[in-house]
Amino acid sequence: MGRSGATLRERGAAAPVVRLSLDVPKENMRMRSCGANRRLLVLCVVLGLVGLAVVSLPLFDSKPPRRLEWPVDPAHRKFVHKHVQSVLDSECRTAQTRQALLTLLPESSKNTRPLLWRDSALPEELFRFTPPFGFKGLRHKLDDLLQLLPESSSQLKPDQCRRCVVVGNGGVLRGLELGRFIDQFDTVIRLNSGPLGEFVADVGNRTSIRMSYPEGTPLKWADPDPHALFVAVVYKAVDMSWISAMIRKASVPLWDWLFFWRTVPDQVPIESQRFRLLNPDVIREASQDLLKYPPPRPRLWGWDQNVPTLGVTALTLASLLCDQVSLAGYGYSLSQPGRRCTTTTTYPWTPCCRRRCTTWTEKLTCSEASCSREPSPT
Numbered sequence: 552m553g554r555s556g557a558t559l560r561e562r563g564a565a566a567p568v569v570r571l572s573l574d575v576p577k578e579n580m581r582m583r584s585c586g587a588n589r590r591l592l593v594l595c596v597v598l599g600l601v602g603l604a605v606v607s608l609p610l611f612d613s614k615p616p617r618r619l620e621w622p623v624d625p626a627h628r629k630f631v632h633k634h635v636q637s638v639l640d641s642e643c644r645t646a647q648t649r650q651a652l653l654t655l656l657p658e659s660s661k662n663t664r665p666l667l668w669r670d671s672a673l674p675e676e677l678f679r680f681t682p683p684f685g686f687k688g689l690r691h692k693l694d695d696l697l698q699l700l701p702e703s704s705s706q707l708k709p710d711q712c713r714r715c716v717v718v719g720n721g722g723v724l725r726g727l728e729l730g731r732f733i734d735q736f737d738t739v740i741r742l743n744s745g746p747l748g749e750f751v752a753d754v755g756n757r758t759s760i761r762m763s764y765p766e767g768t769p770l771k772w773a774d775p776d777p778h779a780l781f782v783a784v785v786y787k788a789v790d791m792s793w794i795s796a797m798i799r800k801a802s803v804p805l806w807d808w809l810f811f812w813r814t815v816p817d818q819v820p821i822e823s824q825r826f827r828l829l830n831p832d833v834i835r836e837a838s839q840d841l842l843k844y845p846p847p848r849p850r851l852w853g854w855d856q857n858v859p860t861l862g863v864t865a866l867t868l869a870s871l872l873c874d875q876v877s878l879a880g881y882g883y884s885l886s887q888p889g890r891r892c893t894t895t896t897t898y899p900w901t902p903c904c905r906r907r908c909t910t911w912t913e914k915l916t917c918s919e920a921s922c923s924r925e926p927s928p929t
Contacts, residue, residue: 635732647875665872667697669700671703673693681847684834689788692788699795700798712875713737717865717876717879718733718739721880724750726753728753730750730751730753733755737873739757741774742763743762743769743861745880747775754879763861764783764784766812777821778825784861797826834859844857
């Protein structure tokens, strides 16, 4: 009896354990049900977002895109044509644009080299900052890239004064029909994927230099001139790998594609000897000396730096390659939204002429004589 009582007590003591073990499957069922509901909710959210994206696409819009009307006053167009022709007909003055810039630059800028070549000397200052102001930490990559470029002896040494025009991508050129005038300059520099094709009447058809970085390079090459040069600009380390691949006609490594913020071309269909590499000192000069931006400063992650636009950098480069530099398709006027900047040359007409010239760009581009010839607005 005592033995049976002990057994019953033992069984009674074990009973709660048995009940707990029976509750475990129920708890698992509740957890499984909660997990299933959570997965169903995530699936519904994903399907909802996909549906919203599909609905947002103009799948059923059969109407062709309407061409943007861009009226240009004929009197204004005639005035611009007359001015640009006067620039082309005037006497070319040796190193005129560079001399004008040097009044705003430090003494060291007299030794700035526009491009880097296979046999270029590489001062330590070139490795002080990361791209686009230098090649800090990229010496080996730079050495390998330079081996793919021609030597400095291959650069052209013009025997006469040269006029250059840097063609920006601003819509201010639309309807001005400056194409035939732009093509008359000795050197035509175009930026990024600046179009030709249907815009030839406004922007011209000649390209001497196309200046760009990977993401800005046209996916479909449009320059018909087989002698056009491609000046590559390095803004980040991976750009150097892309440039090397384009010169070698090789594929860009799959890993590198992850670091481009948009689709980049997988080829640049020009001969390897037509590639050039921009000297980072040109970008530094445009940033710190012309625009008065502060120098790059290291921070916990990367660098704090102010990068100038490619348009300002192109102006600086052109001043090193050409004697007289003109700009087309640049700028806008916030104070006069109804007026358009047209062509900036040695003595241009631009909207800035209506007020006192204060910035370095206005000092280079304004002229009271040209302003006085501006036709009255209609």
